[in-house]
Amino acid sequence: MKQIILIAVIAGIAALLPLVIGDSPYFIGVLISVLMMAALSSAWNILGGYAGQYSFGHAAYFGSGAYTTMILISKFNFNPLVSMVAGIIVACIIALITGSIVFRLRGHYFGLASIAVAEIVRLSALNFDFTGGAQGILLTDVTLWGLDLNSKIPFYYGMLLVLVLTLGITLYLRTSKTGFYLQAIREDQDAAASLGINLSFYKNKALLISAALTSVLGSLYAVYIRFIDTSAVLDLRLSIEIILTAIIGGVGTLWGPVLGAVLLVPLAEILRSNVIGDALVKHGVVSETSGLGVFLKENLAHAHVLVYGIITVVCILYLPKGILGFFRRVK
Amino acid sequence: MIQHLLHINHVSKHFGGNVAVSDISFSVDEKQIFGLIGPNGAGKTTLFNCISGFYPVTSGDIIFDNKTINNLRPDEVCHLGMARTWQRVKPLGSLTVLENVMIGAFSITNTTREAEEIAMEQLQLVGLTDFSKKSAGSLSIGLKKKLELARVLATHPKMLLLDEICGGLNHTETDTILAIIRDVRNKGATIVFIEHDMKAVTAVCDWIVVLNSGEKLAEGTPEVITRNPDVIAAYLGGGHNA
Numbered sequence: 001m002k003q004i005i006l007i008a009v010i011a012g013i014a015a016l017l018p019l020v021i022g023d024s025p026y027f028i029g030v031l032i033s034v035l036m037m038a039a040l041s042s043a044w045n046i047l048g049g050y051a052g053q054y055s056f057g058h059a060a061y062f063g064s065g066a067y068t069t070m071i072l073i074s075k076f077n078f079n080p081l082v083s084m085v086a087g088i089i090v091a092c093i094i095a096l097i098t099g100s101i102v103f104r105l106r107g108h109y110f111g112l113a114s115i116a117v118a119e120i121v122r123l124s125a126l127n128f129d130f131t132g133g134a135q136g137i138l139l140t141d142v143t144l145w146g147l148d149l150n151s152k153i154p155f156y157y158g159m160l161l162v163l164v165l166t167l168g169i170t171l172y173l174r175t176s177k178t179g180f181y182l183q184a185i186r187e188d189q190d191a192a193a194s195l196g197i198n199l200s201f202y203k204n205k206a207l208l209i210s211a212a213l214t215s216v217l218g219s220l221y222a223v224y225i226r227f228i229d230t231s232a233v234l235d236l237r238l239s240i241e242i243i244l245t246a247i248i249g250g251v252g253t254l255w256g257p258v259l260g261a262v263l264l265v266p267l268a269e270i271l272r273s274n275v276i277g278d279a280l281v282k283h284g285v286v287s288e289t290s291g292l293g294v295f296l297k298e299n300l301a302h303a304h305v306l307v308y309g310i311i312t313v314v315c316i317l318y319l320p321k322g323i324l325g326f327f328r329r330v331k
Numbered sequence: 332m333i334q335h336l337l338h339i340n341h342v343s344k345h346f347g348g349n350v351a352v353s354d355i356s357f358s359v360d361e362k363q364i365f366g367l368i369g370p371n372g373a374g375k376t377t378l379f380n381c382i383s384g385f386y387p388v389t390s391g392d393i394i395f396d397n398k399t400i401n402n403l404r405p406d407e408v409c410h411l412g413m414a415r416t417w418q419r420v421k422p423l424g425s426l427t428v429l430e431n432v433m434i435g436a437f438s439i440t441n442t443t444r445e446a447e448e449i450a451m452e453q454l455q456l457v458g459l460t461d462f463s464k465k466s467a468g469s470l471s472i473g474l475k476k477k478l479e480l481a482r483v484l485a486t487h488p489k490m491l492l493l494d495e496i497c498g499g500l501n502h503t504e505t506d507t508i509l510a511i512i513r514d515v516r517n518k519g520a521t522i523v524f525i526e527h528d529m530k531a532v533t534a535v536c537d538w539i540v541v542l543n544s545g546e547k548l549a550e551g552t553p554e555v556i557t558r559n560p561d562v563i564a565a566y567l568g569g570g571h572n573a
C-alpha cells in the first residue's frame with residue numbers, strides 16, 4: 001500500500017514536471033530518456049532481478065517493438081497502437097522460442113543464449129530488405145488521435161505511463177504467488193522445484209512479461225525519434241546499459257532501476273554534452289589549448305561508457321546490492 | 332487395511348559405469364515412519380533424488396499413491412503430495428523465514444493471504460514463530476533444518492522424504508525434530524527418512540531398510556536390524572565380532 005502511494009506521488013510529480021520547466025525540447029528530451037531507461041531497466045528487473053535470469057540481449061525485444069512498429073506504419077500505414085500490439089507479439093514469439101529452449105538449462109546458458117539471439121535479430125535486421133538494412137527506416141508522417149506528434153510532450157507522458165505500468169506490474173508480482181516463485185527460483189532452483197515450482201514455466205512467464213514491456217518501449221521510442229537503424233535499437237550496448245542501470249540502482253528492488261536511470265542518464269548526458277569541460281574552460285580553470293583542455297574537449301565527451309564502466313566496478317566492489325541495497329543495509 | 336503408499340520396484344541408477352543404486356525394492360506403508368540407513372556412499376540420497384524426480388532412474392519403477400512417477404519432474408512429484416528436504420539445507424537466503432515457508436504453501440493455494448496463514452501454522456509447529464521476519468540465510472544450522480521441515484510441511488504432503496534432517500544437530504535439537512516427526516505422522520502423513528544416527532532411527536522408525544554400496548542389505552523392525560550381523564559389519568567394518 002505504501003508503495004502504491006509512492007508510485008502515485010512520484011508519477012504525479014513527474015506528470016507536473018513539463019509544466020514547471022516549460023517546453024524546452026532539450027530538457028524534455030533528457031527526461032524522456034530518463035523515463036525510458038527507468039522503464040526498460042524495471043522491465044529487465046522482473047526477469048533479471050526477481051527471477052535471477054540475467055538477459056544480456058534485451059535490445060532484441062526493444063528492437064522487435066521498434067522495427068515492427070516502423071515497418072507497419074511506414075509501409076502499410078497501420079495505426080501506431082495496432083503496430084505496437086504487433087510489436088509485442090513479435091517480441092513474445094522471440095522470447096518464447098529463446099525461453100523454451102534455453103530455460104531447460106541452468107546456470108549461465110540463458111545469459112549466453114540471450115546475447116546470441118539478440119545478435120541474430122540484429123544481423124537479420126541489418127541484412128533483410130524489408131527492415132531497411134543498414135539504412136534503417138525513416139518515418140515521415142504519423143498521426144494518432146489528432147495529437148501533436150511533432151512535440152515531445154505526448155511521448156513524455158507515454159513513457160511515464162509505461163514506467164508506471166511496469167512498476168505497477170512489478171509491485172503486483174512481488175506480492176503475488178508468481179513473484180514469490182520467481183524469487184525462489186533466483187535463490188535456489190533445486191529447492192524451488194522440490195516445493196512444486198515448475199521452473200521453466202515461471203521463468204518463461206517472467207521473460208514474456210519483461211519482453212512485452214520492453215517491446216512497448218521500443219515502439220514508443222521508434223515513433224518518437226521517427227528513425228531507427230540497428231545501432232539505435234538493436235545494439236548490444238543498449239542491452240548492457242539496461243543491465244548496468246539496474247545493477248547500479250539495485251537489482252531485485254522496486255525502485256533500484258528507477259534510481260539508476262535518474263542518476264546515470266543525466267550523467268551520460270552531462271558527459272556527452274561536455275558540460276564539465278566547457279565550464280572548466282569558461283571559468284579559466286583550464287586553458288583550452290593546454291593538454292588537459294584538449295583532453296576534456298576531445299576525449300571526455302566520448303567517455304561516458306568509460307565512466308559507466310568505472311561506476312559499475314565501484315558498485316560491484318563496494319555496493320554489490322546497488323545504491324538502494326546499500327541504503328537499506330545502512331538503515 | 333494397510334496400503335502401500337510408495338512402492339520401489341527393482342530400481343537401479345547408474346552414472347555412466349558407476350552403479351549408485353542397484354536393483355532395490357521395498358514398500359512404504361501409509362502412516363509409517365520408514366528409515367533408510369546405511370554408511371556413506373550407500374546410495375540413500377541418490378535413491379531420494381530418484382524418488383523425488385531429480386534423477387531419472389536407469390531401470391525399475393517408482394509407484395506413489397498408485398501412480399508411476401519415474402518420469403515426472405520434481406514439481407509434479409511435489410503436487411502429487413510428496414515433499415522432500417535436503418541433506419545440505421537449501422534456504423532461500425535473501426527471503427525471510429516466513430516467505431520461505433509461504434513458498435511451500437503456494438503449492439496448495441494461490442492467494443498470498445492463505446499462504447501466509449498456512450505458513451504461520453507450520454512455523455508455530457516447528458517453533459520458529461519468533462524468527463518469521465528474520466532472513467533465512469541468517470539462521471543457525473539447527474533452525475535452518477527446522478525451516479526446511481516447516482517449508483515441506485506447508486505443502487501438506489502425504490509423504491515426507493527427510494534427508495538427514497537431524498544431521499549436525501545436538502541432542503536437544505534432535506529430540507525436538509523427532510517429536511515433530513512423530514506428531515506429523517500422528518496427523519496422517521507418511522515419513523521416509525534417511526539418517527546416519529542409529530539412535531535417532533531406532534527411536535522413531537517402524538521399519539528400516541539398510542543400504543550398502545547401492546544394494547539392499549537388510550530390512551526389518553529396529554530391533555531386528557540392530558541385531559543383524561551384516562548391518563553391524565557394514566557400520567563398524569567387516570570382521571567385527573558382535
